[in-house]
Amino acid sequence: MSAPLIVLVGPMGVGKSTVGQLLAERLGTGFRDTDEDIVTAQGRAIAEIFVDEGEAAFRALEKDAVRGALAGHDGVLALGGGAVLDADTRALLAGQRVVYLSMDVEEAVKRTGLNVARPLLAVNPRKQWRELMEARRHLYEEVATAVVATDGRTPEEVAEAALDAL
């Protein structure tokens, strides 16, 4: 059975997709993103799933998407920023090479601003980011086998640092 070479976790907007694609190019492998898998399977945007069915229903879909991608992909895999909130999803990551792409709150606000396409950040982005990071940082650290700080770095520099950290 195939398994990903690298799994990327970290908050939304940290650059998991951009860095993941660069890493996949460097490693000569494919790139997959569980958010995209969910959108394709559901035929709906993630924001729509949140509005129609709520976050818990989305997390259940996400857990299935992570399980499927871990079992069926041998390249670079990016997870949605909140995937680590689910204990079963975290357990699925045991034994994988997991890189946590981190950023501080100010960098997060700068990069994402007020982004209505990201439903968790629709109001008061700085406060939301602070709370989000406080709630999730330890979960990213729990699943990670390496941490790469992205603050002030280009995606190319982050990809380089991730390769060094492997």
Ligand code: S3P
């Ligand atoms: C979420 C992050 C998003 C997406 C959904 C929820 C989160 O993924 O899964 O909007 O809870 O942080 P990205 O990290 O790819 O933006």
